[in-house]
Amino acid sequence: MDRKVIFKGRALPALLLLPQLAVTLVFFIWPAAMAVWQSLLQQDAFGLSTEFVGLENFADVVADPAWRGAAANTAVFASSVAMLALGVALFLAVQADKAIRGQRFYRTMLIWPYAVAPAISAVLWLFLFHPNIGLIGRALNAAGVMWDYQLNGGQAMLLVVIASAWKQVSYNFIFFLAGLQSIPKSVLEAAAIDGARPLRRFWTVVFPLLSPTTFFLLVVNLVYAFFDTFGVIHALTKGGPGKATETLIYKVYVDGVDNLNLGSSAAQSVLLMVFVIALTVVQFRFIERRVHY
Amino acid sequence: MATLNLSAVTKSFGATTVLHGIDLNVADGEMIVIVGASGCGKSTLLRIVAGLETPTTGHVAIGGREVTRLEPADRDIAMVFQNYALYPHMTVAQNMAYGLKIRGTPKEEIARRVDETAGLLGIGPLLGRKPRELSGGQRQRVAMGRAIIREPKLFLFDEPLSNLDAKLRVQMRGEIRRLQQRLGVTSLYVTHDQVEAMTLGDRLVVMHRGRAAQVASPMEVWARPADTYVAGFIGSPAMNLLAGTLAEDGAAVQLRAGPLLRFTDGPRAGGEGRPLTIGIRPEHMLRDGDAIVTVALDLVEPLGSETVLHGTLASGEVLTARLPGMVPAVGSNMPLAIPAEALHVFDAETGRRLDA
Numbered sequence: 001m002d003r004k005v006i007f008k009g010r011a012l013p014a015l016l017l018l019p020q021l022a023v024t025l026v027f028f029i030w031p032a033a034m035a036v037w038q039s040l041l042q043q044d045a046f047g048l049s050t051e052f053v054g055l056e057n058f059a060d061v062v063a064d065p066a067w068r069g070a071a072a073n074t075a076v077f078a079s080s081v082a083m084l085a086l087g088v089a090l091f092l093a094v095q096a097d098k099a100i101r102g103q104r105f106y107r108t109m110l111i112w113p114y115a116v117a118p119a120i121s122a123v124l125w126l127f128l129f130h131p132n133i134g135l136i137g138r139a140l141n142a143a144g145v146m147w148d149y150q151l152n153g154g155q156a157m158l159l160v161v162i163a164s165a166w167k168q169v170s171y172n173f174i175f176f177l178a179g180l181q182s183i184p185k186s187v188l189e190a191a192a193i194d195g196a197r198p199l200r201r202f203w204t205v206v207f208p209l210l211s212p213t214t215f216f217l218l219v220v221n222l223v224y225a226f227f228d229t230f231g232v233i234h235a236l237t238k239g240g241p242g243k244a245t246e247t248l249i250y251k252v253y254v255d256g257v258d259n260l261n262l263g264s265s266a267a268q269s270v271l272l273m274v275f276v277i278a279l280t281v282v283q284f285r286f287i288e289r290r291v292h293y
Numbered sequence: 294m295a296t297l298n299l300s301a302v303t304k305s306f307g308a309t310t311v312l313h314g315i316d317l318n319v320a321d322g323e324m325i326v327i328v329g330a331s332g333c334g335k336s337t338l339l340r341i342v343a344g345l346e347t348p349t350t351g352h353v354a355i356g357g358r359e360v361t362r363l364e365p366a367d368r369d370i371a372m373v374f375q376n377y378a379l380y381p382h383m384t385v386a387q388n389m390a391y392g393l394k395i396r397g398t399p400k401e402e403i404a405r406r407v408d409e410t411a412g413l414l415g416i417g418p419l420l421g422r423k424p425r426e427l428s429g430g431q432r433q434r435v436a437m438g439r440a441i442i443r444e445p446k447l448f449l450f451d452e453p454l455s456n457l458d459a460k461l462r463v464q465m466r467g468e469i470r471r472l473q474q475r476l477g478v479t480s481l482y483v484t485h486d487q488v489e490a491m492t493l494g495d496r497l498v499v500m501h502r503g504r505a506a507q508v509a510s511p512m513e514v515w516a517r518p519a520d521t522y523v524a525g526f527i528g529s530p531a532m533n534l535l536a537g538t539l540a541e542d543g544a545a546v547q548l549r550a551g552p553l554l555r556f557t558d559g560p561r562a563g564g565e566g567r568p569l570t571i572g573i574r575p576e577h578m579l580r581d582g583d584a585i586v587t588v589a590l591d592l593v594e595p596l597g598s599e600t601v602l603h604g605t606l607a608s609g610e611v612l613t614a615r616l617p618g619m620v621p622a623v624g625s626n627m628p629l630a631i632p633a634e635a636l637h638v639f640d641a642e643t644g645r646r647l648d649a
Contacts, residue, residue, distance in 0.1 A: 186374045186375075186378035187378045187380060187381070189343075189345050189365070189372075189374070189378065190372065190374060190378040190379075190380070190439075192344075192345070192364070192365045192366060193343060193345075193365045193366070193370060193372050194366075194371075194391050194392035194395060194439070195395040195396055196366065196391075196395050197366065200395065205380060205382075208382045209381065209382055211382075
């Protein structure tokens with residue numbers, strides 16, 4: 001698709017771009033620049049003196065075992081969320097793609113979780129998994145499973161992964177369903193006539209043809225797990241028990257807001273920013289090469 | 294290689310019945326062309342044979358084996374789709390090898406057959422390419438290759454040439470016929486193009502509104518159409534259909550357009566005044582003869598060696614004629630003769646052919 005509008009002169013296009021540029025500048029570029037600047041400074045706890053320290057904050061952060069722990073948590077958390085959200089969404093999309101009764105209802109219901117705010121979704125999961133008041137939490141304890149995510153770090157991680165993935169399933173579902181529906185029916189019929197059973201058809205034809213979608217979603221899900229899950233973690237576990245569910249983004253908050261270590265917090269967020277920029281670049285590079293038609 | 298038998302196959306989608314009991318017996322190695330206008334049920338019939346649809350009632354047997362309820366995979370058939378349906382993420386070689394791989398054919402055997410088939414179709418240099426890097430004609434060949442490499446019992450073609458340009462279509466038509474005759478595989482070919490139907494088929498099935506209007510050889514269909522639908526569908530330009538009534542104790546027809554024509558092949562049954570539809574092919578019209586009608590010309594199409602005339606008779610009926618040589622301009626009246634020996638006689642109510 002190549003639709004270009006040719007403007008005479010530069011004033012009008014510049015004017016049309018201005019609102020968007022202003023928003024980007026004020027809400028994205030400026031805070032990001034402030035974060036970068038802040039990451040090069042060190043303040044005392046009362047904010048009375050500020051000193052330029054160069055890259056010292058970064059060196060401290062990377063050497064800090066607490067940050068490394070958070071990085072490890074994030075790796076586990078983000079990959080689990082992405083895998084779970086992608087897997088469940090793909091399964092549901094494949095089911096919804098079949099001609100079934102009430103498919104519109106079914107599809108609509110699956111899209112709803114996306115409209116739920118992170119904190120609300122966290123509360124929903126809390127009502128399910130709280131050891132004392134949660135339906136499933138109580139059932140688990142009654143069944144003899146020692147379930148208390150407030151004490152058990154592994155269980156806490158499991159809970160935030162499930163709650164975070166649940167919200168992302170809807171988004172993935174829409175993309176997977178669209179991807180599935182764009183696969184020509186005759187291609188699947190050709191595979192059926194070639195002798196491939198449904199499962200084989202899925203892995204040799206459907207899944208490869210979905211790979212651009214899958215890859216796109218993988219990156220989106222990783223970015224989501226890195227940044228947008230703060231609300232879920234904050235409402236469910238606050239990074240605990242101990243630091244079992246403290247991810248990098250949560251640590252940025254704890255160090256900056258609770259511990260008032262602004263330099264370190266800024267350095268951490270700059271590191272995160274660099275990571276996501278890298279991820280996005282990789283995505284754009286790959287996606288162009290791997291689209292099949 | 295196998296026979297194909299359809300018996301009383303019907304198909305309904307909800308309240309709509311698209312196939313009303315199709316019977317068809319295809320001999321080993323025969324090429325059957327199913328032809329009809331869009332919506333006549335021809336593609337549905339093909340998909341039922343393929344196993345992509347299940348008939349509502351009736352039976353399908355391939356090589357004497359009942360396959361009505363079997364999956365496509367268990368029928369040992371191959372199909373060429375209208376949009377080719379190549380696997381976009383696989384190379385040409387992988388596309389062709391896919392079916393063999395699923396059947397667990399050894400690697401060396403697959404490689405040998407891919408080379409052989411590619412040679413047969415002249416697509417050897419394309420084996421490493423993806424479908425999106427191929428032209429329409431090349432994709433068509435790959436789709437053919439994917440079908441023949443498996444050496445199936447039955448070939449199914451679903452309008453395989455309709456996405457090609459006119460010149461390529463003629464060329465591929467010839468190639469498909471040669472290939473089919475060489476391999477001797479029983480084939481079912483669906484098309485809406487009557488030229489394809491006439492040139493490709495050992496026999497034609499002319500479908501109309503979910504029924505087989507006529508099953509016969511192409512020449513038979515052309516020379517003795519079973520009803521007015523077939524008469525109008527096969528042949529280009531379409532056969533003229535004129536109203537008339539039986540006269541002279543069944544020995545002649547009184548056309549509404551004027552002339553009385555005596556049947557040259559014997560009298561028809563029925564009483565005086567029985568309503569008839571008389572068919573006459575445009576190319577059988579003459580400049581001169583006994584039964585003259587006057588045509589008010591409204592369109593003249595010169596084709597070089599011959600001219601196609603369209604006009605209206607005094608009775609208000611339209612008439613088309615194909616005459617050799619030059620013809621007067623539009624707007625003039627022209628006398629044309631209807632030769633009695635070239636008539637097709639149909640019952641006006643049922644549309645069925647009436648023989649002497």
